[in-house]
Amino acid sequence: MSEGFISQGFRGRRQQSDLTGRIPPGQYLERGFPVLSAGPTPHTPLETWGFSIGGTLLLVSGGSGIVPLMAMIRHRHKVGSTVPTLLLYSSRSYEEIIYRDELDRLTSGDSMLVVIYTLTGGQPPGWTGYHRRIDSELLREIAWPPEQQPLVFICGPTQFVETAAAGLTSLGYEPARIKTERFGPAGGA
Amino acid sequence: MENKLDGNAAAGILQEIFPFEMTLVQATCAGCGLTNAIGALAVYMHGMGTVIRCPACDSALIRVVHAKGRYWLDMRGVRVLQISADVTPL
DSSP, rough: OSEEEEGGGGGOOOOOOOGGGGTTOOOBBBBBBBTTTTTOEEEEGGGGGOOOTOOOOOEEEEEEGGGHHHHHHHHHHHHHOOEEEEEEEEEGGGOTTHHHHHHHHHHHTTTTTTEEEESSSSOOOOSSSOSSOOOHHHHHHOOOGGOOOOOEEEEEEEEHHHHHHHHHHHHOOOOEEEEEEESSSOOOO | OOTTTEEGGGGHHHHHOOOSSSGGGGGETTTOOEEEEGGGGGEEEEEEEEEEOTTTTOEEEEEEEEEEEEEEEEEETEEEEEEEOOOOOO
């Protein structure tokens, strides 16, 4: 998707109804199959999204969950933010890493932006990165310490998001600072 | 520009039709030839259905309508779909 917009789900300002009012901000409403039955979410222009968050930013994506997070990374670059940002990005294979070239370009000129890949389905010859699914062990190894009170955005298939969110919570991350966005059939991978 | 979402928003309806994880399927735009994961395409959802467009040239790749007990799938904007048979979870 072209840069410029993130879904309002991440902002936690979804219009409230009886049903959605009970859903934590940043969550798609799920009602049976499929998810996303809440329908289209309005968007917030990224121009109004500030990076004056202090602390650090942790982005966790599985597969095409990178797409909304990439919009944030592009915006962060565009406004010249120096907020320390760590992207943990799980893909099935090297070929399936979306925006790989662009991420390489952005990280090479920005010491405050770090991208860590894990390839769960197969690794190219000579791959020295991670090759297992994201779990609390992996998160403990690479994520910011919870004392830094990072702001966290997780996006990916339902199961992926739940595992990552549970892992971070078990490490002592404050649930209120974890925003999630998920897609696909409920409970599916 | 209203109701523009990323391609992941179409994951639910596509998953009702296809037995694959469709957000990672590579779709080649018949308009400009760009190949993108469906999750990285632009999606417009409204009462009439879901339209999936190319982020580069705005061509409509896929239109899906679920009405009257049928799925209507117009894929004339897709030149090629590359579907990975890898079912490893992320």
